Amino acid sequence: MSRRRPAAAGVRQQPLRVLVIGGSSEIGTAIAAELVGEGAREIVLAGRDAAALSRSGATLRTRGAERVETVMLDATRTFGHGAALRSAAEMLGRIDIAILAIGVLGERGGLPDDIPAAIEVLRVNTVGAASLLMETARLMREQGDGTIVVLSSVAAERPRASNAVYCASKAGLDALAQALDDELSPSGVSVMVVRPGFVRTRMTEGLPAAPLATSAEAVARQTVRGLHRRSRTVWAPGTLRWVMLAVRMLPRALLRRLPA
Numbered sequence: 001m002s003r004r005r006p007a008a009a010g011v012r013q014q015p016l017r018v019l020v021i022g023g024s025s026e027i028g029t030a031i032a033a034e035l036v037g038e039g040a041r042e043i044v045l046a047g048r049d050a051a052a053l054s055r056s057g058a059t060l061r062t063r064g065a066e067r068v069e070t071v072m073l074d075a076t077r078t079f080g081h082g083a084a085l086r087s088a089a090e091m092l093g094r095i096d097i098a099i100l101a102i103g104v105l106g107e108r109g110g111l112p113d114d115i116p117a118a119i120e121v122l123r124v125n126t127v128g129a130a131s132l133l134m135e136t137a138r139l140m141r142e143q144g145d146g147t148i149v150v151l152s153s154v155a156a157e158r159p160r161a162s163n164a165v166y167c168a169s170k171a172g173l174d175a176l177a178q179a180l181d182d183e184l185s186p187s188g189v190s191v192m193v194v195r196p197g198f199v200r201t202r203m204t205e206g207l208p209a210a211p212l213a214t215s216a217e218a219v220a221r222q223t224v225r226g227l228h229r230r231s232r233t234v235w236a237p238g239t240l241r242w243v244m245l246a247v248r249m250l251p252r253a254l255l256r257r258l259p260a
């Protein structure tokens, strides 16, 4: 269920200053593009691949962004996160909205064949993303407000054998995001959790589309609507909220028999 916040940062500051952590992400770029339509003019894209960041930057400029800068960081190199994010904040002057869009899907299936690769998924999606979330939260608490959009997943809500490690990785991040939102709310900082279902991006390329599959642009529109409403949780598509409400009620023995 979506929880609403009483009065925290949504889409309100003009012009908005936006940081995308995982700046080459298709969903992250689509959300930033949607925010350009809402008045965002200055954007910092943070990530590990300069060429990919530059392509996202070009897309955002064509959508109307006046200034797009890049900051290099790798999710797995947590020791560099604080400095990288601080330099992003200095470039922007302040961060109104940060979008945390880093993630990898990894091998599908229950017990992985390649356990080191599975650990890498956890290092990126949980440990790395948690480090970036906490460092961003600290910066925003210092500035006195701001909103962090965390790309979680419907996978966080109900673990499935078909996607065991990814589900676990997103559940950890999702729990941290919710708890930090509760913790930071009095300081004016909010953490909004976005839980998309299957989104047609390079992450899911070649996979059969799940029911209610959607596009990065649709997730972006839903996310910005959530920012306007100051929602705590956004499902994309919105119907997933009700589907997951029903799924949560199912006993594991029954869920196990449903198609992956």
Ligand SMILES: NC(=O)c1ccc[n+]([C@@H]2O[C@H](COP(=O)([O-])OP(=O)(O)OC[C@H]3O[C@@H](n4cnc5c(N)ncnc54)[C@H](OP(=O)(O)O)[C@@H]3O)[C@@H](O)[C@H]2O)c1
Pocket: 022, 023, 024, 025, 026, 027, 028, 047, 048, 049, 052, 073, 074, 075, 076, 100, 101, 102, 103, 104, 124, 151, 152, 153, 154, 195, 196, 197, 198, 199, 200, 201, 202, 203, 204
């Ligand atoms: N697509 C879906 O169906 C779906 C559904 C639910 C949730 N999500 C979540 O939504 C977010 C965005 O996904 P997307 O669909 O937009 O996929 P995407 O285009 O593949 O984006 C993934 C992002 O993660 C970055 N990344 C991966 N490993 C990294 C590392 N070690 N250090 C720094 N950056 C790293 C990628 O950077 P590079 O360009 O350098 O690889 C890219 O920017 C992810 O958190 C994903 O888990 C996706």
